Amino acid sequence: MNRRPAILGGGPAFGEGLPLVRPILPDVPGVARALESVLDSGMLTNGPTVRRLEEAVASYLDVRNVVAVSSCTAGLMLVLQAVGIRGRVVAPSFTFSATAHAIRWAGGAPDWADIDPTTLTLDPASAAAGTDGASALMAVHLYGTPCNVERLQKQADAARIPLVFDAAHALGSRRKQRAVGGFGTAEVFSLSPTKVVVAGEGGLVATNDGGLAETVRIGRDYGNPGDYNCLFPGLNARMSELHATVALASLQGLDARVARRNELVERFRSAVGGLPGLTFPTVDPGDVSTYKDLTLLIDAGAFGLGAQALGAALRHEGIDSRRYYHPPVHRQWPYIGEPPRRPLPITDHAAARVLSVPLWSHMRDEQIDRLAAAIVAIHAHAEPVAQALEARGEVLDRR
Numbered sequence: 001m002n003r004r005p006a007i008l009g010g011g012p013a014f015g016e017g018l019p020l021v022r023p024i025l026p027d028v029p030g031v032a033r034a035l036e037s038v039l040d041s042g043m044l045t046n047g048p049t050v051r052r053l054e055e056a057v058a059s060y061l062d063v064r065n066v067v068a069v070s071s072c073t074a075g076l077m078l079v080l081q082a083v084g085i086r087g088r089v090v091a092p093s094f095t096f097s098a099t100a101h102a103i104r105w106a107g108g109a110p111d112w113a114d115i116d117p118t119t120l121t122l123d124p125a126s127a128a129a130g131t132d133g134a135s136a137l138m139a140v141h142l143y144g145t146p147c148n149v150e151r152l153q154k155q156a157d158a159a160r161i162p163l164v165f166d167a168a169h170a171l172g173s174r175r176k177q178r179a180v181g182g183f184g185t186a187e188v189f190s191l192s193p194t195k196v197v198v199a200g201e202g203g204l205v206a207t208n209d210g211g212l213a214e215t216v217r218i219g220r221d222y223g224n225p226g227d228y229n230c231l232f233p234g235l236n237a238r239m240s241e242l243h244a245t246v247a248l249a250s251l252q253g254l255d256a257r258v259a260r261r262n263e264l265v266e267r268f269r270s271a272v273g274g275l276p277g278l279t280f281p282t283v284d285p286g287d288v289s290t291y292k293d294l295t296l297l298i299d300a301g302a303f304g305l306g307a308q309a310l311g312a313a314l315r316h317e318g319i320d321s322r323r324y325y326h327p328p329v330h331r332q333w334p335y336i337g338e339p340p341r342r343p344l345p346i347t348d349h350a351a352a353r354v355l356s357v358p359l360w361s362h363m364r365d366e367q368i369d370r371l372a373a374a375i376v377a378i379h380a381h382a383e384p385v386a387q388a389l390e391a392r393g394e395v396l397d398r399r
């Protein structure tokens, strides 16, 4: 059945609205009681609940050390500072800005490398072109898709530099059965509200290197080892007991949520299967992605509308979307002064085509079906939709 897109006068697919993300906490009254007991205890930050969270995550990941911090960004800054970056850090531009900002705050300069055209994660061959003389290699498990960790590790080893993963999206992802979290020198997760495990705000540094973990522990506490004679300029990047309480609750049922997200993605993909000009980033066979985002790649010529126009048409349906990640970081204000040392054709190609659409762990089959049907209908009416958007001045460039 072919419904009429809302921008052409049809009823919106989601009159009630469909947000991009909605975090879920399994047991809200239980969390409220736990928060009450934290408040009663008088110990509000970096106490026993933070310790319990660190232990729970270390055992879930099978990693020796987990250090809870106030955000993934702060965790990345502390890790990069601890491994002593200086000068260039090879990193992808096709990521969230915080990946690059952490490099800058820690005193380094991003040296952009391109991505793999299928997984959209850092391309090991492109990264290898920059590792000579660089001080670290940084990669991102984008959307929860595990990186090619084996090849990246080989390149880091060959250049004798640390390999740090921005694992913000990937708590619950697996590379060849093994949990993301134990790869490289360190991996850093985010617990901010758009991620699959949430604390409100928070981050987790996972590492098998005990010395590095200790430096991050000191670093999250201003650089104070305990005697107020600071060892280096640290941050206040502690996690509060309140945030740790929420995170512990959110950790419950993680594998089931990841499985449900994968099921929803499969369902969506078969519902839109075969639409011309619509493809998806891939996950290597045998790997598990959290699908932090459900991201589409839209080829304007074949689909009939570009990613921006599709996003605008979806807004009329009550459907939220984001361009994760457009513009790529190297084209954002803090970084445009220093052009990439190598061209980034795959990054630019992907950034021009991405659109992330709603996906949350407790979405119903019916909602994902309706989302898919809205996209099918917009595609079926692509030409009049494009004209309507142009007439309204909502989309200036159809590509």
Ligand SMILES: *Cc1c(COP(=O)(O)O)cnc(C)c1O
Pocket (backbone or CB within 6 Å): 070, 071, 072, 073, 074, 095, 096, 098, 099, 140, 166, 168, 169, 189, 190, 191, 192, 202, 203
């Ligand atoms: C969300 C995100 C971050 C930042 O996480 P915070 O916990 O908000 O600091 C870093 N990198 C990527 C790829 C992200 O998506």
